[in-house]
Each structure stands twice: as C-alpha cells, then as structure tokens.
Amino acid sequence: MSNTAMTVSEAIQARRATKHFDSEHVMSDEEFETLISHATLSPTAFNIQHWRFVRVNDRSLRQQIAGAAWDQPQVTDASLLLVLTMDVQAWQKEPERYWQDAPQEARDFILPALEAYYLDKPQVQRDEAMRSGGLVAMNMMLMAQQMGYDSCPMDGFDFDKVAELIKLPEDHLICMMLAIGKQSKDSWPRLSRLPQSEIVIENHY
Numbered sequence: 429m430s431n432t433a434m435t436v437s438e439a440i441q442a443r444r445a446t447k448h449f450d451s452e453h454v455m456s457d458e459e460f461e462t463l464i465s466h467a468t469l470s471p472t473a474f475n476i477q478h479w480r481f482v483r484v485n486d487r488s489l490r491q492q493i494a495g496a497a498w499d500q501p502q503v504t505d506a507s508l509l510l511v512l513t514m515d516v517q518a519w520q521k522e523p524e525r526y527w528q529d530a531p532q533e534a535r536d537f538i539l540p541a542l543e544a545y546y547l548d549k550p551q552v553q554r555d556e557a558m559r560s561g562g563l564v565a566m567n568m569m570l571m572a573q574q575m576g577y578d579s580c581p582m583d584g585f586d587f588d589k590v591a592e593l594i595k596l597p598e599d600h601l602i603c604m605m606l607a608i609g610k611q612s613k614d615s616w617p618r619l620s621r622l623p624q625s626e627i628v629i630e631n632h633y
C-alpha cells in the first residue's frame with residue numbers, strides 16, 4: 429500500500445473518474461487481494477453479498493469488451509478491469525451461510541424474514557442487488573485511492589454484449605464495470621456539483 433496516511437476525506441476528494449491509465453502497470457495479486465478484502469466489507473441487506481467480480485485479464489477479451497464500450501481506453505489500459513456482476517438470486521442460495529456466525533436466535537428470526545422479503549418480488553430482488561453493487565463499487569474505488577490507484581466506474585458499454593462475452597449466468601446482472609490502475613494523464617477539472625439548496629430536502633418535499 430503506497431499511501432496508508434490518506435484519510436477517508438482525502439480519498440473522496442482525490443478520486444476522479446479516470447480516463448487514461450498506464451497500460452504497463454501491473455497490479456500485484458497481493459494488492460488485488462487487499463482491494464477485494466476491503467471492498468467486501470461493504471454492507472448488504474441481510475448480509476447477502478450479491479457481488480461476483482469478473483476479473484478480466486485475458487487481453488483479447490479486454491479488446492472485445494472495449495469494442496462493446498465505444499473503445500474507451502480504460503477497458504484495455506487499466507491494470508485491473510472488473511465486470512461487477514450481481515447474483516440477483518443470491519438471497520435464496522443457501523442463505524444460512526450469510527448468518528452462520530450469528531447466535532441461533534438471530535438465525536431463527538432472520539432467515540424466514542429474508543425469504544419473506546424477497547420471495548416473488550423480482551423488482552425488490554433486483555433493486556437490492558444493485559444497491560449492493562453501488563456500495564461495493566464505491567468502497568473499492570476509495571480503497572484503490574488509498575493504495576495509490578485511480579479508478580473509473582463505467583456503464584458506457586453494451587450490457588448484452590458484455591454479458592455474452594463473460595458468459596453471464598441467467599440469474600445474474602451486470603451492475604457496472606470498474607477500471608482500476610495508475611493514471612497516465614491529468615483529468616480535466618472536476619465538474620461542479622449541484623448546490624445543496626437543490627439537493628437537500630428538510631423533512632419532506
């Protein structure tokens with residue numbers, strides 16, 4: 429880790445959606461492990477952990493994905509390209525394992541509640557998976573920042589085509605792609621954010 433002193437505030441302020449990466453830089457397996465192990469401490473409803481990270485190392489697959497992403501250079505040049513996929517049905521795949529460390533009385537209460545929450549509710553299942561994806565992606569980008577990496581969240585690609593290329597299972601969805609690497613060219617100045625007077629609503633609309 430190259431920048432252990434970075435605070436959360438500093439990581440948030442330093443992160444930019446990076447377009448240009450050093451294509452020569454290699455991320456070590458140890459760094460990858462650090463990134464994943466921190467990102468997956470993100471919260472998920474019922475601890476379901478819908479995320480399934482497709483790490484694309486294969487150069488020709490990267491080229492094909494770039495072709496489905498308007499040839500955005502991040503896809504081929506980032507040290508790490510993840511297709512962040514979500515198992516929408518994870519809620520019903522051996523859910524006991526999500527709660528195996530909890531006391532028995534908690535398990536007795538939570539597991540039926542979990543089933544009742546998702547059963548026959550495809551919109552809820554999907555929304556929940558996407559919520560998990562947004563949270564894990566953000567933590568991954570902030571952790572990357574602390575480790576001296578830059579990142580780009582991406583949805584500028586043909587989802588159906590990328591799903592086909594990575595052989596996405598029927599009951600999974602793609603949330604976004606994440607490109608992580610060393611920035612090779614300065615970003616343009618950050619775009620301004622909307623004023624708080626527009627985005628903060630006190631009590632109700």
Ligand SMILES: Cc1cc2nc3c(=O)[nH]c(=O)nc-3n(C[C@H](O)[C@H](O)[C@H](O)COP(=O)(O)O)c2cc1C
Nearest residue numbers: 443444445447500580581582583584585604618619
């Ligand atoms: C879900 C999502 C998808 C995005 N897709 C792309 C993309 O395909 N290509 C790209 O260059 N930037 C992409 N971005 C980056 C945004 O354009 C960028 O975050 C925004 O302009 C604000 O810039 P900043 O992140 O540097 O502050 C995406 C961001 C998000 C959150």
